[in-house]
Amino acid sequence: MPRDLERLFRPRTIAVIGGGTWCAEVIGQCQKLGFTGQIWPVHPTLPSVCGLPAFASMDMLPAPPDAAFVGINRHATVEVIAALSARGAGGAICFASGFAEAAAESDDGADMQGKLLSAAGDMPIVGPNCYGYLNYLDRTILWPDQHGGLPCDTGVALVTQSSNIAINLTMQTRGLPIAYVVTVGNQAQTGLAEIGSALLDDARVTALGLHIEGVGDLRALEALAAKAHTLGKPIVALKVGRSDHARTAAISHTASLAGSDVGARALLARLGIGQVSSLPAFLETLKLLHTVGPLASNRIASMSCSGGEASLVADSAHGRNVSFPALTPTQSAALRTALGPMVALANPLDYHTYIWGNLQAMTDTFTAMMRADLGFGMVVLDFPRSDRCTSAAWDLVIEAVERARDTSGVPMGIVSSLPETMPEAVAQRLRAKGIVPLSGLDHAIDAIEVAATFGHDPRDPAPIFLGPSQGPGVLTERDAKRSLAAHGVRVPQSRPAGSPEEAAAVANEIGFPVVLKGEGHAHKSEAGAVRLNLTSAAHVAEAARTMQSESFLVEEMIAGGIVELLIGVTRDPAHGFVLTLAAGGVLTEILQDSQSLLVPSTREDIHAALMCLRIAPLLRGFRGAPAGDIEAVLDNVMAVQAHVMATPADEVEINPLIVTPDGAIAADALIRTGDI
Numbered sequence: 086m087p088r089d090l091e092r093l094f095r096p097r098t099i100a101v102i103g104g105g106t107w108c109a110e111v112i113g114q115c116q117k118l119g120f121t122g123q124i125w126p127v128h129p130t131l132p133s134v135c136g137l138p139a140f141a142s143m144d145m146l147p148a149p150p151d152a153a154f155v156g157i158n159r160h161a162t163v164e165v166i167a168a169l170s171a172r173g174a175g176g177a178i179c180f181a182s183g184f185a186e187a188a189a190e191s192d193d194g195a196d197m198q199g200k201l202l203s204a205a206g207d208m209p210i211v212g213p214n215c216y217g218y219l220n221y222l223d224r225t226i227l228w229p230d231q232h233g234g235l236p237c238d239t240g241v242a243l244v245t246q247s248s249n250i251a252i253n254l255t256m257q258t259r260g261l262p263i264a265y266v267v268t269v270g271n272q273a274q275t276g277l278a279e280i281g282s283a284l285l286d287d288a289r290v291t292a293l294g295l296h297i298e299g300v301g302d303l304r305a306l307e308a309l310a311a312k313a314h315t316l317g318k319p320i321v322a323l324k325v326g327r328s329d330h331a332r333t334a335a336i337s338h339t340a341s342l343a344g345s346d347v348g349a350r351a352l353l354a355r356l357g358i359g360q361v362s363s364l365p366a367f368l369e370t371l372k373l374l375h376t377v378g379p380l381a382s383n384r385i386a387s388m389s390c391s392g393g394e395a396s397l398v399a400d401s402a403h404g405r406n407v408s409f410p411a412l413t414p415t416q417s418a419a420l421r422t423a424l425g426p427m428v429a430l431a432n433p434l435d436y437h438t439y440i441w442g443n444l445q446a447m448t449d450t451f452t453a454m455m456r457a458d459l460g461f462g463m464v465v466l467d468f469p470r471s472d473r474c475t476s477a478a479w480d481l482v483i484e485a486v487e488r489a490r491d492t493s494g495v496p497m498g499i500v501s502s503l504p505e506t507m508p509e510a511v512a513q514r515l516r517a518k519g520i521v522p523l524s525g526l527d528h529a530i531d532a533i534e535v536a537a538t539f540g541h542d543p544r545d546p547a548p549i550f551l552g553p554s555q556g557p558g559v560l561t562e563r564d565a566k567r568s569l570a571a572h573g574v575r576v577p578q579s580r581p582a583g584s585p586e587e588a589a590a591v592a593n594e595i596g597f598p599v600v601l602k603g604e605g606h607a608h609k610s611e612a613g614a615v616r617l618n619l620t621s622a623a624h625v626a627e628a629a630r631t632m633q634s635e636s637f638l639v640e641e642m643i644a645g646g647i648v649e650l651l652i653g654v655t656r657d658p659a660h661g662f663v664l665t666l667a668a669g670g671v672l673t674e675i676l677q678d679s680q681s682l683l684v685p686s687t688r689e690d691i692h693a694a695l696m697c698l699r700i701a702p703l704l705r706g707f708r709g710a711p712a713g714d715i716e717a718v719l720d721n722v723m724a725v726q727a728h729v730m731a732t733p734a735d736e737v738e739i740n741p742l743i744v745t746p747d748g749a750i751a752a753d754a755l756i757r758t759g760d761i
Contacts, residue, residue: 096122105156111228119236125147185273202274212268215271218266240264241264243265259522291375320357323360372516377496396433413456422449424439425439448484451486455493462498463500550733553733558759562754577640581636581638585630612633614632640752650749651742654726664682664725670740717747734759
């Protein structure tokens with residue numbers, strides 16, 4: 086049952102336990118920001134802390150505190166948490182380290198964490214090993230260090246597993262109003278998703294940013310995403326771990342394609358959480374969402390007074406999920422009237438400097454570019470240094486953008502090509518006008534791309550499948566195919582053989598041509614344990630004698646293949662079961678052409694993922710060639726999902742799935758039931 090975090094995050098009374106520098110800083114920062122409630126220092130020997138009278142113990146406090154900052158050693162922390170819980174406190178920040186996060190360095194770390202949780206009981210605690218939080222809306226700080234934020238009336242909430250990154254985020258000068266910053270430490274009791282959910286309940290919070298090192302409770306993250314959709318408040322995540330390839334030593338190709346980062350991306354996409362890959366993009370995306378909310382589409386109009394800037398915009402957007410629609414005849418006519426005959430008309434638009442300083446001409450130009458079906462309009466504008474230059478003419482551009490925005494009704498922003506050329510004061514002024522101030526072209530495109538993913542009806546995905554693990558083992562290809570076929574996967578006719586002579590006899594019964602496979606090899610091609618298109622019994626026997634195998638599998642040869650696919654599922658302990666669709670056969674490792682989803686996925690989502698593969702044109706029929714049976718492919722993928730959900734395995738792989746004009750057949754299969 087979710088804990089009530091209201092008293093902890095919006096307290097009227099704060100207890101600060103400890104008398105060192107860290108605790109003094111908590112009190113000083115609260116006073117500096119203007120906290121209007123009561124602060125009660127607690128110290129067994131000091132008469133006062135930071136000029137405030139100290140209480141010798143929790144029992145001597147005037148009332149149970151709404152929130153407490155516990156800034157003492159880990160052993161004393163456990164005792165104090167027990168006392169706070171018994172007194173009925175609203176919650177506590179546990180600053181000390183040396184709990185489960187230090188298990189590798191401390192033999193008793195896990196034991197200490199168990200004692201801490203027992204001491205807390207039902208009282209919420211955040212941490213341990215964390216800085217606490219900053220509440221800029223209510224001027225409340227349980228934070229033992231300096232920070233760079235200011236009070237605000239509305240803003241975004243940030244939750245991070247790193248206290249140092251949290252400090253850095255408060256130092257931003259991008260004009261982003263921050264409502265809350267919360268550090269979660271090792272999440273002994275209260276997790277990142279639970280804290281995010283509590284912050285979303287505050288009507289003054291417009292969006293939520295998560296810096297995630299590890300997901301933890303998948304069900305809690307699902308619930309958080311569902312609440313965000315219901316409230317209409319987008320979530321943006323910066324998930325670390327792209328370089329983690331812990332699963333690449335597994336025996337299937339699927340495992341190397343579906344590393345932990347792939348699983349994280351599939352998870353966040355499934356839950357409708359926008360993902361960015363850098364801290365600047367994180368802040369810019371949240372700023373855009375705070376100012377104008379999600380974008381209706383990824384269709385952009387870009388305007389600048391430099392051909393170089395227009396080219397930079399186009400290059401920054403190259404390969405990204407944003408588009409610059411071509412100008413319509415109506416737009417071109419209006420632009421020609423505003424700009425005259427010497428300007429080449431295009432989107433992105435270089436409107437030259439002919440109209441610089443002409444408010445009406447700039448207004449007409451920007452308005453002409455802003456079609457009603459666009460998601461966003463951006464004007465590239467770098468502001469001069471205020472200490473050496475004047476910027477009166479730049480104010481005309483701001484006014485022209487404001488007028489064009491009001492006329493078109495489409496959100497607009499002013500984008501600096503460099504972060505340094507968007508001063509914080511200018512950014513704050515633009516945001517007050519409802520114009521998005523974006524700092525740096527590349528990160529502006531990041532923000533637009535992510536903000537456009539929220540501009541549709543929220544999804545209601547099925548719960549992520551979290552099946553139990555089986556005992557260790559690897560099924561033979563024959564047994565793997567038999568198991569998959571029971572759930573609807575189409576497999577070729579096949580028979581086992583125990584010797585080259587028996588393989589030849591079996592081939593005669595199946596009919597030529599056939600495929601011969603030596604059993605006992607995870608990757609048969611590399612081991613020389615597969616021979617295709619054998620046309621006689623003699624050829625089969627000869628091929629079998631060259632293989633380092635004690636048993637064989639003889640199969641019918643599948644003819645008429647248009648494309649080969651890989652269909653695989655791997656268990657990702659952090660993110661569920663990852664379903665991977667990829668170019669198969671010998672192209673798997675060469676092309677690295679894959680798409681990943683989570684189990685269970687709908688037939689529609691699987692089809693969309695297939696069409697995103699680079700080899701999708703072959704499936705559709707490339708340059709007059711026959712098309713593959715896409716419905717048969719989907720049938721097989723759905724059957725693999727059904728198998729995994731009925732009999733969870735750590736890895737399931739079909740490679741290749743041979744796609745023909747009238748079917749799709751699993752030519753090879755592997756199932757690993759658990760760690761071996």
